[in-house]
Amino acid sequence: MEKNETLSGDKPRPWQSYHTVYTNAKAGMEGVDKEKVQRIVYETSKGSKYFENEEKKEALLRQKIENMRAQRAKLSAADLSHYQTVADRRILELEATRDLSRIWLHADMDAFYAAVETLSNPSLKGKPMAVGGMSMISTANYEARRFGVRAAMPGFIARKLCPELIFVPTDFKKYTHYSELTRKVFEKYDPNFMAASLDEAYLDITEVCKERSMSGGEIAEELRKCVNEETGLTCSAGVAPNRLLAKVCSDINKPNGQFVLTNDRMAVMTFIFSLPIRKIGGIGKVTEHILRDAFGISTCEEMLQKGGLLCALFSHSTADTPQVSSRKSISSERTFSATADETLLYQKLADIAEMLYTDMKKEGLYGRTLTLKLKTASFEVRSRAVTLEKYICSSEDILKHASKLLKAELPISLRLMGLRMSHFNEDKIGSPSDPTQKTLNNFIVSADLSRKNLDDSKSLGSDINDLKLMNNMEGSFSIEIHELQCYGIRDPLDSNNLQDLNVHHCTSTDSVEAKKIREPSSNKIADKVITKDMEEEVSQWKESGLSLPGQLEGESPDRLNQVIMDNEAVFSSEQKDGLVWVDDYKCSLCGIEMPPYFEEERQEHSDFHLAERLQKEESSFDTRTSTLRQRSVKKDRISSQSKRKRHKPSPKKGRHLSIDMFFAKSNQNF
DNA sequence: GGGTTTCGGGAGG
């Protein structure tokens, strides 16, 4: 940070160089005295450890900008000419694929959390209010925004800006409820709409516009009115040929307004040219700073003009696009008063492991990469990860591995710890619970692939669709579990047996293959498989010393078949798992509360308990039959500073920048 | 040499 910058004759105003996101243009903040906000933020922050860390980061950024300037200076005329050709060619390619055929609508609720709180407590109306606490604010209403108070601002700074600010604690249950109401409206216009968060959604309204012979603007008007009638809340909308443009448009007439960008090349180009780069999704505070200070780029027009330069110094990468995808990771983190007390740190780690476990349990997830996130007392953020051989889920396993990671960092004074689980067993279609285990059924692969393609084929992405995807995964998951139940003693590496068998043990209701087994025509195959494998099964069960489920010993193939069928029935029944919803609300096994209308979630939850039980059974079996397994078990690879020596990072090409952004591609950003 | 993992960091809500 440059200190004591002066304007001719003025007093020093050091806050001018303290770069925060709080003075950035945001809806409802047009009339804000930016300099005053900047000064108060600076004065409130100055001298804190947070501030010192920000200074360090700022210094690194300045160094990076200097490096880029140096690289830029090194480029010869020939280089520049070459990269300009590359840029021009790319522009031509993109122009050829420009798609102006779709109409996208981005709906964005106005100050959502704050509006919901005002709805349930009308006395807040007209008063400056923020949802959150003294440490951090989630949302501020428009009255508070006039003082410069905004989301992601610490509460104590907000209070300095607006002493009469009212704080309301967050209540996600409430927001989720209202979010559901809005989504019911969105669904009417695009059943495959894409929810970007609780308060934002993307809708492809091309079809509904055609069917009803209405313009995008008319649909937007109607949709906003409908949302207001259903919820009592207002929202803003943007209509454009692609999602990212629609998002930019929805911000223009906020709150309770809309903006339409017509599907016309000239209109799009004119609109984009004047657009500040910061409006582009993916360009944040840092990238904006780099582009402005290293290249003198502030608008999209300048960006296009300097395309050659950007091609030379930035790698080819498109900006982030909202995509339909399954969950990639799940995490939990907590901030606390900085401490170096190891007992306390381990206790906090145990709490976080428990929280992560609870969240994973809710979604029935098993993961094998565990990342420990640390924030030191001086705000430095570090992460340490380990990838395990087995997928894990239990809080004990999470804590065991997290503790190893933490141990390697001690002694240390921390103010935050977090745990993230990734690399789920659904990551790769058909990947089994043990990555070395080649057991998953061919049919799942094909079934899931076709369903996944279906989901991916359009720009889906709503939570509803995520849920669908999740359910699909859940399908394959329960199949695996079931397989463990019936074939727990089989050598997991013996894929020959399992490929046949898995087909007959799927409980997925929408699977053609699963139904087949119940048809007389396929009894033959089933009998054959069961006869052959049950013999092995029974003898191995005997060897293992475990009691035979269903007293299979000596039973005929028909009887064995029946036992399997019965088992399937058991798996689908909550009651038989021992799970009951107390007061029709609370899980009798773990106490989690879930209202009756969360039908799918409840089913998943029930499945989870079943999975948990089966895994316990399997692992207890594992310990007894470990000699049967001829598997080489690699030692967990735990990374630590001591093991990993890193080179000093070399100046790398920037990213998140692409001239693709200038093209209306409905499958991309523009 | 190519694939995978780790780690730091940017971004958005």
Add this chain to the structure above:
DNA sequence: TTCCACCTCCCGAAACCC
């Protein structure tokens, strides 16, 4: 009085593994 969250996703490069 209080003193800068939490969660998720993505990318790039180095390190590591085979």
